[in-house]
Amino acid sequence: MELHHPERSEIELPAVLHALSDPHRLEIVRRLAENSEPRPCGSFGFDISKSTMTHHFRTLREAGVIRQERQGTSKLTELRRDDLDVMYPGLLDAVLSSKSVPA
Amino acid sequence: MELHHPERSEIELPAVLHALSDPHRLEIVRRLAENSEPRPCGSFGFDISKSTMTHHFRTLREAGVIRQERQGTSKLTELRRDDLDVMYPGLLDAVLSSKSVPA
DNA sequence: CACAAAGTTCGATAGTTATCGTACAAACAC
DNA sequence: GTGTTTGTACGATAACTATCGAACTTTGTG
Numbered sequence: 001m002e003l004h005h006p007e008r009s010e011i012e013l014p015a016v017l018h019a020l021s022d023p024h025r026l027e028i029v030r031r032l033a034e035n036s037e038p039r040p041c042g043s044f045g046f047d048i049s050k051s052t053m054t055h056h057f058r059t060l061r062e063a064g065v066i067r068q069e070r071q072g073t074s075k076l077t078e079l080r081r082d083d084l085d086v087m088y089p090g091l092l093d094a095v096l097s098s099k100s101v102p103a
Numbered sequence: 104m105e106l107h108h109p110e111r112s113e114i115e116l117p118a119v120l121h122a123l124s125d126p127h128r129l130e131i132v133r134r135l136a137e138n139s140e141p142r143p144c145g146s147f148g149f150d151i152s153k154s155t156m157t158h159h160f161r162t163l164r165e166a167g168v169i170r171q172e173r174q175g176t177s178k179l180t181e182l183r184r185d186d187l188d189v190m191y192p193g194l195l196d197a198v199l200s201s202k203s204v205p206a
Numbered sequence: 207c208a209c210a211a212a213g214t215t216c217g218a219t220a221g222t223t224a225t226c227g228t229a230c231a232a233a234c235a236c
Numbered sequence: 237g238t239g240t241t242t243g244t245a246c247g248a249t250a251a252c253t254a255t256c257g258a259a260c261t262t263t264g265t266g
Contacts (some may be wrong), residue, residue, distance in 0.1 A: 108208070125223095125224080127224090135213075145221095151226090152225070152227075153225090153227055154225080154226070154227075154228095155224065155225055155226070158223085158225080159224090173232090173233090175232095175233060175234065176232070176233045176234060177233095
């Protein structure tokens with residue numbers, strides 16, 4: 001399947017806010033921000049099923065929050081910090097600077 | 104009915120992000136920010152029903168984004184900018200500084 | 207080739223949400 | 237009192253969402 005990523009200019013604020021409003025997805029974004037190396041989806045030790053993880057990653061990707069790329073049998077994920085900082089300056093920093101809550 | 108407002112320390116980030124992720128509610132918050140006078144709920148010319156407006160204002164209030172107070176037959180609404188700026192510094196500014204989209 | 211690893215797709219389900227119309231309540235004006 | 241204004245409560249409904257398990261695909265490894 002093709003991975004659809006919105007262009008920078010197509011990243012919509014309500015979609016970004018909605019993507020970040022789920023505790024699991026918020027935690028994913030926090031961890032991606034702490035460790036800026038792209039990392040596979042499976043490297044988050046959440047206690048939820050693989051198909052649910054797929055759903056959350058797709059939500060983040062389609063909102064323009066993350067970028068995903070196939071790499072062998074896994075899929076590397078990184079934060080679209082550059083694009084988000086241009087479109088919505090300060091938003092990601094504000095979200096990330098608040099205390100983390102266990103997912 | 105009693106109006107429940109969360110304490111400042113009880114304002115949860117996912118709830119705030121969710122409250123702001125709806126285009127109607129985002130527009131309400133933008134207008135409250137532009138004109139800092141408390142204003143009645145009916146003073147937003149949205150083309151949605153009164154009961155839906157009640158729903159959106161309740162969502163914003165229970166998330167801790169707005170404060171509401173009865174004043175005669177109407178109800179005055181104002182942004183909880185002080186509390187939001189303490190709990191999540193920069194968040195509201197980042198959201199408000201992005202271009203407005205018609206609801 | 208067979209097998210393992212990492213994700214996706216496909217229902218299914220239970221819960222939430224945005225919307226409406228109608229009926230109701232509270233405060234005010236007359 | 238009768239209305240008027242402003243908003244709430246109550247169903248109802250259609251759409252969306254978070255979750256799962258089972259089957260599948262793709263890539264790499266032996």
